[in-house]
Amino acid sequence: MNMEKANFSEWYNDVIERAELSDKRYPIKGMNVWRPYGLKVIQRIDDLIREEMERTGHDEARFPLLIPKTEFAKEGEHIKGFDSEVYWVTHGGLNKLDVPMLLRPTSETAMYPMFSLWIRSHTDLPLKIFQIVNVFRYETKMTKSFIRVREIHFFEAHTAHRDLEDAEAQIKEDLEILRRFATKLCIPYLVLKRPDWDKFAGAYYTLGIETLMPDGKTMQLGSIHQYQTNFSVPYEIKYEDEHGEHRYAHQTTYGMSERLLGAVIGVHGDEKGIVFPPAIAPYQIVIVPILVKDKQEMVMAEAKQLRDKLLGRGYRVHLDDRDMRPGAKYYDWELKGVPLRIELGPRDIADRKVVVVRRDTGKKAFVKRGVLWLHIQENLKGIERSLLKKAEERIFTGITEIGTIEEGKGKTGILKMHWCGAEECAREVEVGLEFTILGTPYAEQRDHGRCIHCRKKTDTVVFAAKTY
RNA sequence: GGGCCCGUAGGGUAGCUUGGUCGAUCCUUGUGGCUUUGGGAGCCAUAGACUCCAGUUCAAAUCUGGGCGGGCCCA
Incomplete structure (x- = not known):
């Protein structure tokens, strides 16, 4: 088998089929069959997530697959972000439904009406719930096993807190979970705060978790979102505090998918095939x-x-x-x-x-x-x-720092540059290099320099790459 | 979402340009048996395919249109 960068895609498809992880011959695009060996691995990954959730006081729950359109439509930005990629259920038997239902593309709008019923007092907070279920997204036609699929094996944690400070502490905890978890998968990653125009639909801010694949493209493994009260207001998730005041909860979410498995295969694989880390190998x-x-x-x-x-x-x-x-x-x-x-x-x-x-x-x-x-x-x-x-050595040698757009031309992997924060300058980089702006490091860092495009003085660096 | 390419046994392929020679090639795989086992064994027997629908034609794997499925590039 050929592990050359140019043939990574071919190698990847071939190895998944031959190792009997998944069979993409099921006659619906983007909905692949988990074969027993593949299911064993993803269940190992799920088990590791459950261990971390247990350790940090999250409870597992399970919400319905179907969401009524009326609930889905409550948060304006959210519906705008997703309505081009949801599957609709319009009929029950031969009867047309008065209120159409959709297959969850993510579960905010299934969970939050219930959160609103469950949360009444400050003693109900924080609420930390997660589920591991399949979600459905009518994705772009270029599907790829585990990496871009239309039925997604999805982990999603949803939390509700009394204030922003507590919600921010949750995000710190999420990053700690990520660190422990990624160590077991032997996957290095970067946590980058997405630019405003690229955050999750409805989020206050979004952190993307990125790794580098052998073909030089980055892949988003998951995301962590700070919602503030963007959802609690439309869904009326309110609690009564110690003083009898009614307040909206602050919310966060944390999501990951079988892309984790795609990353493990890509990052560790070699010319002989897959190399599983012992923590998730179906057989060690x-x-x-x-x-x-x-x-x-x-x-x-x-x-x-x-x-x-x-x-x-x-x-x-x-x-x-x-x-x-x-x-x-x-x-x-x-x-x-x-x-x-x-x-x-x-x-x-x-x-x-x-x-x-x-x-x-x-x-x-x-x-x-x-x-x-x-x-x-x-x-x-x-x-x-x-x-x-x-893997760490490869991701770090895959980062190139550039001072001008010109310097980045023809480069592969991850590019690092100074950026003033203006969308216009970021767009110049994206167009000029045909790379995507991934975001700025979440961990605060002071690093003086000049914006790659407008040359303004700035302390902010930004990463860009070709992406999956 | 826009563009390009592709679809022949479980997998990989030959045949398609120029319709008839196809009762479809080869490798691999499956099944039954014999034999063998320290890095992909061998022999015998046997099984298995023209993506679907419509059209053109005396005749379609081969030509045309559409559906479904797949790959790649761009948003």
């Missing part, structure tokens, strides 16, 4: 028995014993007992990204050892059974560390 270890004539039963019995011991230690293990040559199995599991492979044959059994092979480096180790547990533990950790380190 695969055992390939070497079945030589006359010793098959003995080897299988040993292999099963080893599998059970590993399962007992909490690893996700698969014993590959298919009737194939070992070499064919090696290729298959390398394609599917299993972090560690254990080979077990008659010679190993005689020597009380096994062969352990790392997916990321391909390095083979002959490991005595006595130290096997330690070896596995250390190597799974080692894979996680080295995947993250390699």
